[in-house]
Amino acid sequence: MNPESISHILPRILPQVEKPSRYTxxxxxxxxxxxxxxxxxxxxxxxxxxxxxxxxxxxAVLYEIINARxxxxxxxxxxxxxxxxxxxxxxxxxxxxxxxxxxxxxxxxVGITLPYESLYTNALHALHLAGIPLxxxxxxxxxPLVIAGGHGAFNPEPMAxxxxxxxxxxxxxxxxxxxxxxxxRKHSGESRLxxxxxxxxxxxxxxxxxxxxxxxxxxxxxxxxxxxxxxxxNQGARTPIVKRIVPRLPPPPVRPVxxxxxTVHNRYAIEIMRGCTxxxxxxxxxxxxxxxxxxxxxxxVSSIDRALSNTGYEEVALLSLSSSxxxxxxxxxxxxxxxxxxxxxxxxxxxxxxxxxxxDLVEALRSxxxxxxxxxxxxxxxxxxxxxxxxxAAQQLIETVREIYSRKWTTVKLYFMIGHPRETExxxxxxxxxxxxxxxxxxxxxxxxxxVHAGVSTLIPKAHTPFQWMAMDSRERIxxxxxxxxxxxxxxxxxxxxxxxxxxxxxxxxxxxxxxxxDVIERAWQAGARFDAWSDRFQPGAWHAAFEETKIDPAFxxxxxxxxxxxxxxxxxxxxxxxxxxxxxxxxxxxxxTRGDCREECFGCGILTTFRELRDALPEEAQxxxxxxxx
Amino acid sequence: xxxxxxRILFSKTEAMRFTGHLDLFRAWERLLRRAQVPLAYxxxxxxxxxxxxxxxxxxxxxxxxxxVDIETAEECGADALAHQIADSVPPGxxxxxxxxxxxxxxxLEKLVVAGDYSAEPLDGAWPTDFPQKxxxxxxxxxxxxxxxxxxxxxxxxxxxxALDGNQLRMRLRLEPDATGRPDEVLAALGMESLPVLVRRExxxxxxxxxxxxxxxxxx
Numbered sequence: 001m002n003p004e005s006i007s008h009i010l011p012r013i014l015p016q017v018e019k020p021s022r023y024t025x026x027x028x029x030x031x032x033x034x035x036x037x038x039x040x041x042x043x044x045x046x047x048x049x050x051x052x053x054x055x056x057x058x059x060a061v062l063y064e065i066i067n068a069r070x071x072x073x074x075x076x077x078x079x080x081x082x083x084x085x086x087x088x089x090x091x092x093x094x095x096x097x098x099x100x101x102x103x104x105x106x107x108x109x110v111g112i113t114l115p116y117e118s119l120y121t122n123a124l125h126a127l128h129l130a131g132i133p134l135x136x137x138x139x140x141x142x143x144p145l146v147i148a149g150g151h152g153a154f155n156p157e158p159m160a161x162x163x164x165x166x167x168x169x170x171x172x173x174x175x176x177x178x179x180x181x182x183x184x185r186k187h188s189g190e191s192r193l194x195x196x197x198x199x200x201x202x203x204x205x206x207x208x209x210x211x212x213x214x215x216x217x218x219x220x221x222x223x224x225x226x227x228x229x230x231x232x233x234n235q236g237a238r239t240p241i242v243k244r245i246v247p248r249l250p251p252p253p254v255r256p257v258x259x260x261x262x263t264v265h266n267r268y269a270i271e272i273m274r275g276c277t278x279x280x281x282x283x284x285x286x287x288x289x290x291x292x293x294x295x296x297x298x299x300x301v302s303s304i305d306r307a308l309s310n311t312g313y314e315e316v317a318l319l320s321l322s323s324s325x326x327x328x329x330x331x332x333x334x335x336x337x338x339x340x341x342x343x344x345x346x347x348x349x350x351x352x353x354x355x356x357x358x359x360d361l362v363e364a365l366r367s368x369x370x371x372x373x374x375x376x377x378x379x380x381x382x383x384x385x386x387x388x389x390x391x392x393a394a395q396q397l398i399e400t401v402r403e404i405y406s407r408k409w410t411t412v413k414l415y416f417m418i419g420h421p422r423e424t425e426x427x428x429x430x431x432x433x434x435x436x437x438x439x440x441x442x443x444x445x446x447x448x449x450x451x452v453h454a455g456v457s458t459l460i461p462k463a464h465t466p467f468q469w470m471a472m473d474s475r476e477r478i479x480x481x482x483x484x485x486x487x488x489x490x491x492x493x494x495x496x497x498x499x500x501x502x503x504x505x506x507x508x509x510x511x512x513x514x515x516x517x518x519d520v521i522e523r524a525w526q527a528g529a530r531f532d533a534w535s536d537r538f539q540p541g542a543w544h545a546a547f548e549e550t551k552i553d554p555a556f557x558x559x560x561x562x563x564x565x566x567x568x569x570x571x572x573x574x575x576x577x578x579x580x581x582x583x584x585x586x587x588x589x590x591x592x593x594t595r596g597d598c599r600e601e602c603f604g605c606g607i608l609t610t611f612r613e614l615r616d617a618l619p620e621e622a623q624x625x626x627x628x629x630x631x
Numbered sequence: 632x633x634x635x636x637x638r639i640l641f642s643k644t645e646a647m648r649f650t651g652h653l654d655l656f657r658a659w660e661r662l663l664r665r666a667q668v669p670l671a672y673x674x675x676x677x678x679x680x681x682x683x684x685x686x687x688x689x690x691x692x693x694x695x696x697x698x699v700d701i702e703t704a705e706e707c708g709a710d711a712l713a714h715q716i717a718d719s720v721p722p723g724x725x726x727x728x729x730x731x732x733x734x735x736x737x738x739l740e741k742l743v744v745a746g747d748y749s750a751e752p753l754d755g756a757w758p759t760d761f762p763q764k765x766x767x768x769x770x771x772x773x774x775x776x777x778x779x780x781x782x783x784x785x786x787x788x789x790x791x792x793a794l795d796g797n798q799l800r801m802r803l804r805l806e807p808d809a810t811g812r813p814d815e816v817l818a819a820l821g822m823e824s825l826p827v828l829v830r831r832e833x834x835x836x837x838x839x840x841x842x843x844x845x846x847x848x849x850x
Contacts, residue, residue: 012753012826014649015691021654026646028661028721260650260658260723312661312719344672344680369676 001094003101009091010101017084021261022050025076025098028258029310031063032099033073040072040182043097043107043144047114047122048533050078054257055265057319058113058150062175064253072179075099075107076257079126088129095129104130108182110144112163114152117510118503118533120159121525123148127162134522136164136209141192145199147178153206154243154288155463155570157224158510160208161518164196168573169204169243170274172250177202200230200237204244206573210237213515213569219556221514221567240574243288247614248622249274249295254306258313267315267348268307272300272332275624276321277598279605280390281589282378282417284462285321287582288575290607291615291624292325292599297332301339308345315346323361324353325597333364350374354392359403372453373404376415380430384420386592389585394434401438405445412438412452418481419459419473421590428481431456432488439493453495456485458504462511463570464577466585472508472558475501502540506532508558514569517557519550578606602626634671634681635703636732637712638739640846643694647723652687658721659684659699666719668712671702685739685834685846686746686805689812695726696833696846700739730850743805744843745790745835748813750799753826762794764820776815785815792816802835 014020035041044062046053053059059076066074075097080088088094094103104110110132112123124134132146133139139146148159149167156166167174178199185195200207210230214222226236252270259266275292276285304316320326336347347365352358354375362373377392379385385392401412416431435454442450458478461467473481478501489496510517523546531537547554562568564583571579581604588595595603602608608615608625615623647658660680663670672678685698707715713729720727768774774786788811790802803811813829834846 011828015826020649020690024646024649026722258661258721260647260654262654309665309667312663312665314660314664344670344678368678 001092001096001103003096006093006096006101006103009093013087013091016087018081019051019261021259022078023080023084023098025101027260029255030076030099030257031067031074033067035073035100035102038071038073039186040069040109040179041102041107042066042072042074042179042182043077043102043104043110044074045077045104045110045112045126046079047112047119047126048079048531049081050259051261051263053078054259054263055269056113056115057269057271058115058171059111060253060256060269062111062171063257064255065172065175065250066179069176069179071183075102077104077110077126079122080129085129094131095126105132105144107144108186109178110146111167112146112148113150114148114159115150116533117152117158117507118538120152120510120521121529121532123159124162124522124525125530128525135161137161139164139192145182145192145195151284151288154284154573154575155511155513156206156208156573157213157515157569158513158517158521160515161522164207164209165199166206166208167204167244168206168241169575170245172246174202174204174244178205197231203242206241207237208515211239211572221569221571223567224569224572240572242574242610243576245291245576245611245614246293247611247618247624249293251299252295252303254303255310256307258311265317267317267346268304268311268313269317269319270300270303270307271295271320272318272323273320273326277325278322278390279585279595279598279603280378281388281466281585282420282459282462283321284465287464287577287605289321290576290605291611293622293624294326294328297328297335300332301335304336305339308340314344315348317348317350319350321351322353323349323351324355324358325599327599329361333361337364351376354397354400356400356403359400359407363407369408370410372411372413373409374413374415375400377434378415378417379420379427380416380434381427383592384423384427384430386594387421387589389589389594391594397434398437398441401441402445405442405450408446410442410446410449410451412442414438414452414454416454416456417459418456418485419478421467421470425481425484428484429488432485435489435494435496442493448493451493451495453497454489455497456482457499458501460504460508460511463568464573464575464582466582466589468512468568468582469562469564469566469586471561472505474555474559475505478504500535502543503535503538505554505558506540506543509554512557512569514557516550516552520546520552523549574610576605576607576610578604581605599626632671632704633706634734635706636734636736637701637703637707637709638730638732638849639699639701640726640728640730640849641697641699641724642726643688643697644723644725645693646721648693649691650723651690652684655688656682656684658724659701662716662719662721662724663701666716668701668707668715669703669705671704683739686743686810688831689814689829692748692813692829692831694831697831698739698743698834698846700732728850740807742836743834744837745802746805747832747835747845748801748803748829749795749832750801750813750817750827750829751797753828756797757794757799757822761820765792765794765799768792768819774819776819778812778815785811785819789816805834 044059063074066072077097145164147165148163153166153168199205213224216222230237273294275290346367435452439452461470482498524543527542529542671681681702683700688694709729709731773784776785788804792801838844
């Protein structure tokens, strides 16, 4: 099919589907470049529906960077919802891009983001709907290069069979290298294999076909090593793969596509800071996005100003892993108040530390009354928070909550996890007690209008974190803890939201898996698993059957406490944080020892040594990591 | 606080054809914010911009001479306002014209009584027995239909219905408790599975002393 025939059919079929605007494109600020005169054509694919994918900041960043290049174009692709998929199948319409309605298979490169594991089957489904062979090994010269990025790339092995390459780390500069390789390839007509070798030479790129995992008899990894023929001459491909970073944050997008229909986050989002210095031990993002880099206040304010005049958005979100740690946060909030006060702009500042000054910050940005205030204590006892390295004194939490309710926020949302190391029944019970104590504070200020919503998820020991050695709670243990919470958290004003154990366990299996898991993912997809992130679509049965048919035991990936020297499926991916540092952190955790903010003292995580040359080349005010003073 | 009212005429075209009523409201709000129009906001905990859209256009229907009323906190002037927003109009909206209103003039919900629609098959022509079907429909005094599980009588909501070449022209009532939908009329004529392009050409407004005026004749 060509764009003309797709455009001809669409008005005839769109009246039959729900939310047809998902499939039309044509929004404000979309970029349509001339196909024939632009040599490098990239499809940016989010493997879920438009409503979800349009809010992804990573793809919006790449979209603007690629389309600013004269030799390249980027168009957006999302999965159709099931009703549209049925109609597309009936009409023979392949997965197509929104801008020019080109079949995805016509692009030179298809970039698929994998920000979380429950999108893995959707990624396969997208390839299937695009008519591209699922397995990288089955693709020929005529097929696009299929490349994954996003946090899923930090353990690429479960999806390794399906991607020609993974972009590990930050994409702003890496994408320019890929554009150049594709441009040269089209000019020279070199083979796919030759291109893959050149991609493997790009900093941050991992080409899984050039590496082979070897296993011990007990199923653990012996090594993931380059194949003999993977490099030039006698040398194999590079190992390890060091993640890509940008030494300082490039300017943010200021002309994002504005959706016409409602999407999950329908607002202008700007990253104020990347990386985190806190070292919460469960947090993958806090470890894989190091080092810390801040965007200057002036650039944030002027970018928002430009973006608002390009979009008309009535809401802005200031994104980072820990807003309170942005060193000029008070100055930023003041500057935003001066610039945008009185313009009916809503500004959200998520991820604040639990302290009363956070309430002041949010209050200063507030444009309406009532509503929610979200806090993430993660655990309910001081001892558990020491294990997580997220120390917050119980008293401080209560004072913060008192301040929130007294300023007329009616609902406090609390995020917790269960399944921490050394967690006892008393620690779980403490979640309910804390929620009730918070509600009591609310009642004092607001009476019966006060509410507490507690979201309790299950800890998933993620790759590249100090908890990567630990065993995850079993299904039975999770269920027992959840039952306890349900019993303890009844009554008016209290709402409890629990993540179903099957959801958490699948996420853990996929996050911690090795290359053998590819067969399981493909079997599950064949059995109908997709939209696993949608609670009404998730099919645990399809996954159980897939594990059984492939004779792979899911508990192998989640239930074992791993030995100190076990080689992990992701060990050949170097995020800059050393494994021995993570191990020291794990041991400190089990002893209940905390570590401070690494802006004040360097704990030797490895980032500084990995990226020292980049750091030293920056002007002093832009240098990440503290200068280490001797002694 | 002073308030200034403006009535804006516009067309809703291809790129926004499949967006709903709330989406259109949001598109107008963002258009006016991009153009830095000094919108007036409601007071209260959750201030809303004073924007009122004439009558909801069904999904997939294009519209000409559609109406939106806005209130501003400063006097803008109709021509100046039209000029100010011209560069901020997104794909899917066009043909913007602005009329200044008296501050106490009644809202669109009190004025709009009907809409004039035209429908044309996307491919080819209507079936040959179509004129007879129309005649039969018009001859009836009632036309029971079911929508969202409720039975209602469509017939009194059809003010006129006639074939003009390949265009089916209909005037349908657009009152809060009695809205005639063009897709319902087409379904009643047995055309529910025929791909059709529907356009609302104008809104019909109540003028003084029972007179009616088309939105295309405003200003």
